[in-house]
Amino acid sequence: MDEARIHGLIDDARSGCYSRREILKRGAALGLSAPAMAALVMGVVPVKALAQGAENPLGVDPAAPLDVVIFKGGFGDEYAINVNENLYGKLYPNAKITYAGIQRLGEQLQPRFVAGEPPDVIDNSGAGNLDNASLVAEGQLADLADLMAAPAYDTEGKTFAESLAPGSQDTGVYNGTQYLLNWALTVYGVWYNDAFMKERGYTYPKTWDEMMTLSEEIKGSGVAPWVTTGVHPQYVRQFVFDQMLWKHDPQALVNIDNLEADAWKAPAVADVLEALYMLTDKGYFLQGWEGLDHTQSQNEWLQGKAVFIPVGTWLENEMKGSIPPGFEMVVAPTPSLPGDKIPFEGILASAGEPFIVPAQGKNVQGGKEWLRLLFSKEGGRFFSENTKSLSVVQGSAEGLELGTAFASAQAALQAAGENTFIGRYQDWYKDLADEAKAQMASMLQKQASIEEFQDAVQEMADTVKDDESIPKYQREL
Amino acid sequence: MHHHKYRLIIPFLLPAALLYGVFVVWPYAQAIYVSLTSWRGVSANRPFVGLDNYQRLWEDDRFLEALSRNGQLLIVLPLVTIAIALTFAALFTQGGQAIRGAAFYRIVFFFPQIIPAVIVGILWSYVYTPNIGLLNGILGGVGLDGLKRSWLTDPTTVLWAIVAVAIWSSVGFYMVIFIASMQSIPTSFYEAAVLDGATRWSSFKDITLPLIWESIRTSVIYLAIAALDFFILVIVVSGGSTTMGATRAEVAALYLYNQAFDKNRWGYASAIGVVLLLLTLLLSVIIMRATRRETYQF
Structure with a gap:
């Protein structure tokens, strides 16, 4: 030039x-x-x-200071400090990095956004984070297109986007623009104690009918077949209902996300609700489940009072210290319904722990570069070893031996191949997800019929659709 | 000579007026302004929308439902709390006819008041836990298994389970207020009444009640304001602002909180806050007027 x-x-x-x-x-x-x-x-x-050049594809100013804020939650923040010290800090030794690992980011960062002085890169996760949809709607986030197209840091011959798990960044796209980068790969499914299953000679049922038969047998032996948290019914709503609906008819879940007319009244929705209703109708839930919060329900499960529990892959890390010796936790997809369009192996998976680069930051390109370095094989491997969780970086966890939960999640993703999915409505339309959650609790406690569930949630979907103050999003299958 | 007076008053008044202005008046004014915008809280962009938020509020079923819960609390909370507090106060004090061990009970019943509300909430959330909780344990222990339930998620019980906590924790405070005003009534009044053949109940009704009316009136206003708020106990006992229990016991202030912090509708949340402020002021005036009586000098 x-x-x-x-x-x-x-x-x-x-x-x-x-x-x-x-x-x-x-x-x-x-x-x-x-x-x-x-x-x-x-x-x-x-x-x-x-x-710019091969070494610095994003055109970072090597001397510009960088301001990094990380949610220090279930994953801790050692993996982020590792990037500061061993990656960004080594590549750009003249850049002064200001770092903070905190909780409840909203309360602390809101004033900085309002004042137009946000940090350069943020892990915007955890309870009390900033609402990403609002940040997008207010134009507060930088478009990450140039980062996605840049060469990956340590995956030869691939772009940054290509080096990450397929589909893992879809939820970071708002109306065609990549604003968020998801870091931790989470698999949601039905968990059980493999040692217990083997001891009893049970195998995990691949169809809902077999699940009902096995549940009957388990119930007969004096153990509850299922438990979930009734205090946070979004667990069963998302990890079981969404998953079964998507496998039964993927378009039905997409229609729900797109606020299509009568999406909640589709026959596929009724099929799945009927299956779920059996769990409560036949008394397969542990007594008192409706009053248990997530950790209480997980504790009951760890104590062997129930066999199946729907959770995500953070389970092991969350419960470490309460896991009895010999307990082999593994995750499996939801069982299939007759006529499912996605095979049994298909599993609900998403990448979470979203990172953002504020548009008004002083060092936007530096923020993106920091992400390019975190989302590398080196960054991902450090994260997996440190937290026993999967990152979205392909091949970063190869050869790591981290226990049954980690191995089963990896195997489930492998088996699912391209068949992974996640519903979007809980991120896009919180009012709708709230209503679905509340109605799910009512239905599973027999206070609402399947039709009442469908009517009430559809009504909320229509309200959201008609509300011009709520930004709308679209997706395709 | 007047300006000499002001030269003294102003320096004394100014710091307080300044603090009041910065920390009370200004935030109120800001909240009122924000309630006229559709502010999302994540940028300096606060689009002015006029009275839109108030109009939406008027048509928002979930807000009206939440407000109706406050309405129920408004009746139950003052009535039950004052009835229990008065009963205890009378039993432990009235006209020197206090029951045995009164001093002990007075102290014990005041205990919950010295525990912070958040701790009270957490303690009771354990009491109500279904499988290992104290309440279901006791019910099971005495053979009342049929009454066992998940108190904090069952839609028919959750609000009242939390109200019970509020009453438990505040009865002691009102009891002490009533005891203090009862003790200022000369015992000779009661002695005279007994000579005239008054029963314990009639001396309570005709002597105690009228003479402590001012305290009751103040208590009603306090409890009414508590009933219009009721945020802390719902959020703490139910385990969080978006738990199933909180949803089913959602009061207006909790709805406000969720609209702001969970849904990022700061303009709308501010409108809820302004409406609650006006309701509280209105209610105080109504109660003051409705309970006005001739005060007795003694």
Whole structure:
């Protein structure tokens, strides 16, 4: 590239004498990359930022300070400190990194966003985080397209996007733009104690009919077949209902996400609700389940009072210290219903722990670079060893021996292949997910019929759809 | 000479007025302004929407339902709390006819008041836990298994289970207030009444009640304000703002909290706050007017 012409262009852009369109046209003629162009139009970026290359594909200013804020929750924050010290800090030794590992990010970061002084990269997760949909709607997040297209840090020959688990970043897309990057790969399914199952000679049922037969047998032996948390009924709503509905008819779940007319009254929804209703009708839930919170229900399960429990892969980390010796926790997909369109192996999986780069940050490209380094094989492997959880980086957990739960989640993902999915309505339309959650509790406590469930939730879906103040999103199968 | 007076008053008044202005008046004014916007709370962008939020509120079934729970509390909480507190106060004090061990009971019944509300809430959430909780344990122990339930998620019991906690924790406080005003009534009044053949009940009704009316009146206002709020106990006893129990016992202040912190509708939440403020003021005035009586001097 002709450096003198670039410098001329930068000066002209800063002078403010030329229209944005004119500057863009001249920049394109010089073959500048998208981030460089964006920086150019902003007219505030130092010349160094344009020094892109294989080593620095995002054009990071090596001396610009970086402000990192991480949710320090179930995963701790050692994996993030590792990036600060061993990756970003080594590549850009002149950049001063300001770091904070905190909880309840909303309360602490809200004033900074309102004042226009947000950090450069944030792990916006955990209870009391900032609402991502609102941040998107307010234009507070940087478009991550250039990062997605940049070369991966340590996966040869692949772009950053290609180096991550397929579909794992879909939930970070709002109306076609990638704003969030999901870090931890979570598998949601039905958990059981493999040692107990083997001892009794049981195998995990692949169909709902077999599940009912086995549940009857288990109940007869004086143990509750199922337990879940009634205090947080979104567990059964998402991990069982969503999963079974998607496998039964994927389009039905997509229609729900898209607020299609009468999506909740579809026959597929009724099929799944009828199956779930059997659990309560035949008394397969542990007595008192409706009053148990998530850790209480998990404790009952660990004590062997119930056999099956729907949870996500954080289970082992959450309950460590309460797991009896010899307990072999493993996860499996929900059993199949007759006429399912997705095979049994299909499993609800999503990437969570979303990271964001605020648009108003002082070092936007640095924030993206920090993410490129975290989302690397090196960063992912450190995370898995440190937390016994999977990251979205493909191949980063190869060869790690981390116990039955970790192994079974990996095997389940392997078996599922392309057949992984996650519903979006709980992120997009909280009012709708709330109503579905409450109605799920009512139905499983026999206070609402299947039809009443469908009517009430559909009514809320219509209310949300008609409410112009709620931003709407669309997805495709 | 007047300006000399002000020269003294103003320096004394100014710091307090300043603090009051910054920490009370200004936030109120801000909340009222925010209630006229659709602020999402994550940027400086606060689009002005006029009275839209108030109109939505008027048509919001979930808000009206929450408010109706406050309405039920408004009746039950003052009535039951004051009835129990008065009974205890009378038993432990009235006209020197206090029951045996009164001093001991007075102290014990005041205990819950010195425990912070959050601790009270957490303790009771354990009492109500279905499988290992004290309440179901006792019910099972005395053979009343049929009454066992998940108190904090059952839609018919959750609100009242939490109300019971509120009453338990506040009875002691009102009892002490009533005891204090009862003790200021000269015992000679009761002695005279007994000579005239008054029963224990009639001396309570005709001597005690009228003479402690001012305390009762104040208590009703306190409890009414508590009933209009009732946020802390619901959120703590039920285990969190979005738990099933909290949903089924959702009061207006909790709805406000969820709209702001869970749904990021800060403008709407502020409108709820303003409505609650007006309701509280209105209610105080009504109660003051309705309970106004001639005060007796003695």
